[in-house]
Amino acid sequence: MSNDPTHSPAPALRDLDLSVPPFPRTLPRVLELLHEPGFTDPEALTEIVQHDPAATARLLKQINSAYYGLRRSISDVGRAIRMMGTTTAAGSVVSLGMLRMDELADGPVEACFQRFIRHSEATGFLTRSLLDSLSPGDDGPAPGAQLESPADAGASAAATGRGFAEGLLHDFGKLVLFYNYPEKAAALYEEKRFRDHLQEADDRTLERFVFGCDHCQAGAYAALELNFPTALVDVVRHHHDPEGATGDASPSVLRAVRAANLAAKAMGAPLAGVAPTEEPIDWAACAARPVWRHWNPAPEADGPPPDLMDRLRAKRGMVMLFTDFFVGASDAEEPDLPFGEPLAA
Template sequence: MSMTPEEIIKDINQLVSLPEVVVRANQLLDSPTADAEEIGEVISHDPALSAQLLKLVNSAFYHLPTKVETVSRAITVVGLNELRSLIFAATATETFQDLSPESIDMNAFWQRSVYCGLIAKKLSMVLLGGSGETMFLTGLLHDVGRLILYSQLPEQAQQIVSEAEKGQSSLTAIEEKVLGFSSAQLGSALLESWELPQRLWKPVRFQASPENAGDFQGEATLLKVALQITNCVEPELKSGQPVQLASLSKIEIHGLEIPREQLELLISDASVECFDVLAIVNPNAGMIF
């Protein structure tokens, strides 16, 4: 009997449960009465998370002129609205370490995910305004459904890979044919179960069909574009040949277009920053560049 994404998520809830400090911080970030001091105190109770958060804030991800040495200062610098993204980024690989399928190179998986997150962030800053950290987390976690799929349904996952390598259909189309749903739906169901904002998990769910994302069509379109760019630099996981950047159509969202020269600079910057961020979110990985 086939299972729904929600049923699969329920079955693996213990494997991908969030650390208690992250759960508590997430709750406080949604509270209208919580302040930076209270949230900082919760995070400070976890030395490892505090250290990773400070590393991220002081990395090329932010380009800060002076070093940030305390969690409270980090919160002041990044703001409460973006703190959630950094907390989840800092705990991403640890959260999913028990789901590491043998058929996936996890170092390459996180390299691709970090790169996609950085591209999504930079596109968001240029085309949607703001600091872009929410789109960074959306890009970072866009493919976690595939980890769940390969871990929990390995036979179906292998069938999907075999068909995808023929290059006749997209991964998403093959997943929907074999499973009745996509790995993007599976991943978004997990993020929704973590009570993350819709602006984060809806673009993940509709990354292949942004027109169905409702109020978050702009974010979903941006994620789709970020994935197209990522496929040029970090090819799609076991799905055929990389796309050439020159073959992409113009990058345009909400009537705003990124000139090719600016896009190439953006891609170059993301490649440099990927070193720093990957070393923080996946510190045990060997160098794979």
């Protein structure tokens, strides 16, 4: 076994030999809606969802959960979508597409899969929240931006809707690798079996060593095969290097996905996701990453606003409730959700 695969060239997407997971046909159509400018029309989403019994059942289960506290149950999916907000409902349908991977949930990568889902939901939540803290077309913070509660998410999402799908699917390639190589994925992500062979390697180098491609390449390949919007393909491929991307994705969205990914990891288990190496990241290390300067109004600032990490760290409980909501683990009564103070002053 070679101890230095770093000299091997990265494969082109067209050269990858991967099977694409069997996602529902509704997934690309819902993602197209999410990427339409000003997407707020519940009728378009209702038309798609009503032909998908599993998606219909999921939305009705969520609208009738304790989060919404309705006095009467809702049985019409169109009404449920209007009450939840179109972007929140669409995000729930996208989440369901990943949760339908039953063979992963019951196979050797079961533990990895569950952590992957949690991390993906948390990153989607935080991406949208960080984008809401930016003025339209600006790289500086806007006053009054807030992290949302699950029950409150529809209101502001209908107004902006930016970033949730991108954050949710940023690590899509890991799901593709789970599906194609479950035993190898369990050995790499769960058992950390290969880390001693490549002590100097980063995570994506380890993935290329084990699978022949990293999760960014695998995700972009599958996203293209599934006809994802091109901007979303760019996010999947370049979320580790937002400054180096040259495609259709918005630079502010790429930066927000990168920052949200780091923040979710800093929130610790079970929101940190899966990685080939044990690479703990605390809030100080998180704040030291250069991507955070885009949230600082001070000219030539190298880091985030002084209190941004503290505000994000204080929201871990809310993010946990949010991920519970989307993975369907919170049908029991919950306490009142804490509404957030502004992300940035």
